Amino acid sequence: MFTLRALLADRRLELRLLVEGRPGALDEEVLWPHNTELPDPSPYVRARELVLTNGLWLDRTEPASFVAGVVRAGGAGIVFGLRTQTPHTPPELVAACTEADLPLAEISVRVPFTALTRAAAAIYTEQRQDALLGMVRRGDALAAAISHGAGASGVLKVLRHDHDLPLAVVDRMGRPLASTGVDLTAEQRAAVADALARRPPPLEVELDGSVSAAMFPVGAVGDFDATLLCLRPAADLGPGERDALDQAARFLSLEVAKRQAVQAIEQRFASELLDMILSGAQRAAEVPERLRAFGVDPGGSLAVCAVAFADPDTPTLPGLAEAVGEFLLAENTAVVVAGGSQDVVAVLAWQRPERELRELATRLVDAVEARFPGHHPVLGLGEPAADATALRRPLVSAREACRVLVRRGGPGVAVFGELGTHRLLLGLHEPETLRGFADSVLGPLREHDLRRGGQLVVTLRTFLDHDGQWAATAAALFVHVNTLRNRLSKVTELTGRDVTRTEDRVDLYLALAADAFQR
Missing domain, CATH: 3.40.1390.20 (HprK N-terminal domain-like)
Structure with missing residues (x-):
């Protein structure tokens, strides 16, 4: 200067x-x-x-x-x-x-x-040269830290070598990735996450009304997934400090991108595991090896749980799978976690009594609710499986219990058998039986829709979802009531079941439920 x-x-x-x-x-x-x-x-x-x-x-x-x-x-x-x-x-x-x-x-x-x-x-030239040499030296040190697996903590260590600043790296879910010279509270991390959610993110954030922190967003794939946080106002930072922080944020982008790539691969493998389990005998031989890849013993007792949010209009929030996995790993439980559009499924090794499994599930729900304030998580438990060959039924049971809890808005944790729902009866039957029943009732409707480009199945499902109310169903389908009556008359003609009779309506509803149950 x-x-x-x-x-x-x-x-x-x-x-x-x-x-x-x-x-x-x-x-x-x-x-x-x-x-x-x-x-x-x-x-x-x-x-x-x-x-x-x-x-x-x-x-x-x-x-x-x-x-x-x-x-x-x-x-x-x-x-x-x-x-x-x-x-x-x-x-x-x-x-x-x-x-x-x-x-x-x-x-x-x-x-x-x-x-x-x-x-x-001459002074400017010398200082600029020193700054460039410092940037090159720091860049080499940052590259070495990343390549040697030091991660975000290694990046902060390099920064602290040149600048004595209180630093932290926080991701968009408010999770601390690294820190030095500062210990952020949960409320402060939440404030950082809120700031990162803005578009564009601010250059400074108020952490608790008295502490201002400069933000240096860390981008990975076209978005800001974390931030390098300096617990000083941006105006108090000198040009050299700002240059160093900007440079470190760019190197942190590499680390975040690497973490995301690893997480994406793990999620894909975990989702494939669920497909293997649901495929039954067709891919049963692949399940044990995939479980071993995640550190889960396929020969021991296993438990399955499914987590979602009680509001059916709330999609699975980003970070829910990570929150579930982090909690269970912190409990020293070997687990595979797979995130979907409607729920997050965890398959975990479990050798302890079922009572303790219920207690673990309750603590998990509390931890997720603390991570996502304003959202109310629910968890469905399947009955324990003796080994990997018996996972299909617990998986289906856990997901169905979760779906019922979502529709009912709670309670937080339930085992499928406790729910007293028609889905429990469906779950007692083999998949082939359910598929045969659904096809026998809905087959003529599907064939008609395929041949004529019709919407009989959609119309039937919408009619039953609206409790048989003609006007509400017509409005939901954007058709005239007379059009709705004509379609449902065709349903009666093709299935032999009259939607106005309770007994026939039960058959139609169970056929739709059985069709969804096996998917």
């Missing part, structure tokens, strides 16, 4: 300080020297420029007026160039600068202003 004190330290310039100015003025950044002989330099001098003058304006204006113009422009100070005609700095100029708390120095007759300008350029 180019300062007036740095110029004064250069003996070649033969500068002599006459007025020090306000406290700290000599150490403030100077933008550049500005040579002027105008009586009022304020229209042309930029803020933080150092005014160089020989006093040729002295016959046209008073020194106090000239100094007032420099102050008005925000000048960093004045250097008065002595000449043969003016071998001493005018006392009036010294008095005016003293009154205005503006630094004033005089330069020897033997030294031209160009020497001062060259000295300023």
Whole structure:
């Protein structure tokens, strides 16, 4: 940083300080020297420029007026160039600068202003060179930290080597990825997550009303997934500190992208495991090996749970799968977690009593609710499986229990057999039986829809979802009531079941439920 004190330290310039100015003025950044002989330099001098003058304006204006113009422009100070005609700095100029708390120095007759300008350029060049060398050195250190697997903590360690700053890395879910010199509270992390959710994110965030922190967003794939946080206001950071933080944020983007890639692969493998389990005998041989890949013993007792939010209109929030996995791993439980559009499923090794499984599930729901304030999670439990070959039924049971809890809005945890729903009866039958029943009832409707481009199945499902109310169903389908009546008459004709009779309506509803149950 180019300062007036740095110029004064250069003996070649033969500068002599006459007025020090306000406290700290000599150490403030100077933008550049500005040579002027105008009586009022304020229209042309930029803020933080150092005014160089020989006093040729002295016959046209008073020194106090000239100094007032420099102050008005925000000048960093004045250097008065002595000449043969003016071998001493005018006392009036010294008095005016003293009154205005503006630094004033005089330069020897033997030294031209160009020497001062060259000295300023040399200081800038040296400092810029030092900054570039520092950036290259820091870049090498950051690259080494990332490549050696030091992660976000390694990046902060490199930063702290050059700058003693309180730092933290927080992701968009409010999770701490690393920190040094600071310990953020849950409320402060939530404030950071809220700030990251804005578009674009702010450059500064108020953590708790009294602490301001500068934000340096960390992007991965076209979005901001985390932020490098410095617990100082952005205005208090020097250019070197800002450059270092910006550079570190870019390296952190590599780390976040790597983490996302690993998580995406794990999620794909976990989702494939659920497909293997649901496929039954077709892919049963693949299940044990996939469980072993996640550290879960396929030969031991296993449990399955499904987690979602009680509001059926709330999709599975980003980060729910990670929250479930982090909780269970913190409980020293080997687990596979797969996130879907409607729920998150966990398959975990379980050798303890079922009572303790229920207690674990309750703590999991509490932990998820704390992570996602304002949302009410529910959890469906399947009956424990003796080993990997018996996972299909617990998986289906857990997901169905979760779906029932979502529709009912709670309670937080339930086992499928406790729910007293028709889905329990459906769950007692083999998939082939359910598929045969659904096909026998709905097959003619599907065939008609496929051949005629109709919507009989959709119409039937919508009619039953609206409790058989004609007007509400027609409005939901955007059709006239007479059109709805014609469609449902066709349903009666093709299935032999009248939608106005309770017994037939039960058959149709169970056929739709059985069709959805096996998917």
